[in-house]
Amino acid sequence: MENNSLGVNVELNMEVSQAGELTHTRIAEPGMLTRVGNSTYLRFNEKLDNNQEAKILVKIADNGEIHLKRTAQSTHLASLLYFTNQDHNSGHLETEYGVMQLKTFTRNSQVEIKNRPLSGKINIDYDLIYDNNIVGNYKFRLIFKA
Template identity: 30%
Template sequence: MDQLSTGVPVMIHLETHIKQDDNVSDYQLDVDGQLVQMGQNLYLRYLEPNDETGEKTPVTMKFTSEGEVHLTRNAEAELRLHFVSGKRVTARYKTPYGIMPIETVTPYLETSFKERPFSGNVKIDYLLYAGEELVGNYKIRLQFTA
């Protein structure tokens, strides 16, 4: 895994299922990214295209040795989500108007990585709360291959 310290190009397939109130939407993305190892953590980075504006949003997923996942989206509003299996944890949503406190509850979290070829599979089911109000129910399915 020595080359991971300098970064390895990966192909990413991402599927997201979102349920907010009675609205359900599905999103798929196939994009090139980069996987980097720093210390005990793995970082998966990619640019998420916005079809409406043509801009690209930097996204980073951090995988810790403890099995936690951190997701950061650096758009006009910065979103930082933290997933810990079976726990409710504080996250952050920084808008141009201020910081909105949010929380994630992660009933299901699974990450698996293989070395040859280097690849990964990530499954996250989570509930997103703003205060005590449920914002939505989300499922992330992500695969990547070097």
């Protein structure tokens, strides 16, 4: 099994459309790219208010499935979402009040990783679904490079 980690710079741009409102989030942080077997893991932090941060982990499986885990201890929130191109997946959001079951429908996903020089991009367009209702449309655009 191959296991190597490299420092990368990560830029994430998120566009969220919820209840008729459009919001944009941009994160630019150092991160770590690790390959374990046929999977690639990208870890980085998101700065929150009051000098807190959320830990973000993106896993790219060898079958093209993408896992997105976000944990923010200061807000007692943790989410785990799965994305498979043109498919529905189950996920969840953990809160201090319990676990909410969520679903995603991945309208489009693309992953491109280059080795020399190390760089890549992950694009995901998806709907977030709770209780059979679409609660938001998301555009996830992540770029990384060594």
